[in-house]
Amino acid sequence: MIRVLIAENVHLFRSGLVALLDGEPDISVVETVDCGSKLLAATAHCRPEVALVDLGLPDLDGIDTGAMLLERVPDCAVIIMAEHRRPGDLRRAAAAGAGGFLLKDTSPARLVQAIRDVANGERVIDADLAFSELTASQSPLTPRELDVLRATADGATVAEIAxxxxxxxxxxxxxxxxxxxxxxxxxxxxxxAIAEENGWLWNGTSRSRRRYRPER
Incomplete structure (x- = not known):
């Protein structure tokens, strides 16, 4: 029996996942949570084999949360689920050690099979997203310019960046x-926004949850 933990903040979608997965003879949902902090706390007692983690958790970045989960439970495979197709997110998920990356509009059958695959040590990636990654444009920014832009995205003012x-x-x-x-x-x-959409900004780095604010 594959033990699955679900981290998803939308109640209706979370309930749908539970109904889908508990209907499978070889899968059992052992815990559901609605935020990243609860996910990390839950791993101590439920010891999941697979974790479905929403990229857009309300308190913590889903990919960063998945990486922290893997530090606590290395044998747990993490599947990141995202609403939007962005190459940069796939690169970050791969760098964080995720076993899978799927869009939320994937078919139920595809999701169930993905859980079985990652539980067996395979990696699963949305095919269209992988193609987008291969065809994504290269960053025109230098490493120093990316440092400045990341700090800007984190909400730092010009004085703070300096x-x-x-x-x-x-x-x-x-x-x-x-x-x-x-x-x-x-x-x-x-x-x-352009750098994030093209996957230039974070590209394997940890993403902050701070928001951009104009210079003061």
Missing amino acids: RSLFLAAGTVRNYLARIVSKVGARTRLEAV
Whole structure:
């Protein structure tokens, strides 16, 4: 029997997963939670073999949560489930050690088989997402520009970025102006969104849960 833990904050979708999986003769849902912190706490007593983790958990990033779960329960396979197809998320999930990455509109039969596959040590990836990853454009930004943009995405002001990266405030502003121009954005916020959508921003790094805020 494959022991499955579900981390999904939408009650209706979570209930649907339970009904689907408990109807399988070789799968048992041992715990359901609605946020990342509860997921990590639940692993201590339910010892799942497979964890279905929503990418968009309300308190913690789903991929980061999956990575922390794997540190506590290395034998548990993690399947990240996402609403949207973004190449950057797939790269982060793979770097975090996830055994699978599926979209939420995948078929019930595909999901059930994915659980069986990852429980047997295989890796499962949404085919369209994998193709998007292969055809995704390369980042036009330098490593230093990415550092500045990540800090911007984390909500840091120009002064905070300058202090953390040991740069002058004017240099940070110059970097931001070049970034906006390079990615074809109109604003810094739009530059962050474009970089995230193309998978340039995090690309294997841990994603912060802070939100962008304008410079003060």
